[in-house]
Amino acid sequence: MIKLVVFDIAGTTVRDNDEVLYCFRKACQETGIHVPDSRLNALMGVSKLEVFKILWQEQLPEAPESLMEEKATNTYYIFKEILETYYRNIHVVPTEGALEVFSWCREQGIKIALNTGFYREVTDIILGQLGWYSGGMIDFVVTSDEVVAGRPAPHMIEAAMAQFGIADPKEVIKVGDTPVDILEGRNAGCLRTFVVVNGTHSAEELGALGSDGLLKNLLELIPALSLIQ
Numbered sequence: 001m002i003k004l005v006v007f008d009i010a011g012t013t014v015r016d017n018d019e020v021l022y023c024f025r026k027a028c029q030e031t032g033i034h035v036p037d038s039r040l041n042a043l044m045g046v047s048k049l050e051v052f053k054i055l056w057q058e059q060l061p062e063a064p065e066s067l068m069e070e071k072a073t074n075t076y077y078i079f080k081e082i083l084e085t086y087y088r089n090i091h092v093v094p095t096e097g098a099l100e101v102f103s104w105c106r107e108q109g110i111k112i113a114l115n116t117g118f119y120r121e122v123t124d125i126i127l128g129q130l131g132w133y134s135g136g137m138i139d140f141v142v143t144s145d146e147v148v149a150g151r152p153a154p155h156m157i158e159a160a161m162a163q164f165g166i167a168d169p170k171e172v173i174k175v176g177d178t179p180v181d182i183l184e185g186r187n188a189g190c191l192r193t194f195v196v197v198n199g200t201h202s203a204e205e206l207g208a209l210g211s212d213g214l215l216k217n218l219l220e221l222i223p224a225l226s227l228i229q
Contacts, residue, residue: 002110002191002229003166006157008045008176009116011200013098013218014126020044021200023086024051027079031071033059044200045117045178047150048083049076084122092129095198097219102137104222108229111139113160117180119145140164152183157190173228175221177201182211192228194221 010016024040027033033055043051052072060068105112116123120143124133132138142159144150161172174185174193178200185193192212197203203214213224 001171002108002173002225003171004111004113004160004164005105005173005175005225006113006115006160006185006190007098008178008181009114009118009123009126011044011095011177011198012175012181012196013095013114014130015093015095016200019086019090020083023079023083026082027052027075028055030078031075033075035059041200042179045151045176045180047117047144048079048119049073049145050150051117052076052079080119080122083118084125087122087125087129092126094130095196096217097221099137101218101221104225108225111160111164112137113140113142113163114138115142115144115156115160117144117150119143151180152187154184154188157184157188173225175215175218177206179206179209182206182209186210192224194224 007013010020021037021040025037028035035055043054049072052075053068056068056071102112123141123143127133127141140160140163142156144156147155147159149155157172157174166172169189170191172190174181174188174190177196181195182193194213194215195206195211196215196218197206198217207214215221
């Protein structure tokens with residue numbers, strides 16, 4: 001029996017019109033990281049500080065670790081300022097089918113958790129705009145800065161399981177829209193990992209990575225879970 005579904009935020013339950021890519025690009029340009037959009041897109045879903053550590057290691061492979069840490073931290077703080085300003089000034093909306101899926105899960109007695117490569121401050125800005133905290137829409141939120149390591153490590157899923165006293169990952173479903181969402185669900189041992197293809201990656205890209213199902217939108221999750229439940 002499914003007890004918990006763990007959903008990603010940007011691109012999965014919250015519409016992403018390349019806002020995150022735009023903010024990544026702008027932070028990189030301002031701090032001297034030269035990287036194509038395709039590389040940034042490949043890192044979607046990863047903890048944002050970790051993204052900049054990876055990019056600076058690729059940019060300056062021979063630099064000492066202390067310099068890499070300094071540069072990554074600097075870029076990360078600039079990115080945070082850009083990202084928070086951006087999300088405070090746009091209209092945030094759910095993805096197609098998100099609210100219907102949440103309602104269906106509540107009717108089935110299934111807990112709803114959100115996890116994200118974002119950090120807590122910007123997550124609160126996004127979910128506050130949507131009213132998902134005050135409206136009882138979700139049961140738990142965990143962000144990448146609140147665990148030892150973000151995706152593809154399983155720690156955020158494990159934190160959600162611990163919140164509800166769930167010991168068996170085969171009672172958990174993971175839903176996302178990126179390659180690291182798939183790896184996260186697999187590393188956590190979830191019963192199924194589904195990905196929507198209306199986010200940052202195409203059906204062709206995600207289909208080659210071994211998810212348990214590609215969804216055109218979140219509405220397609222309801223019949224997929226009904227077959228399991």
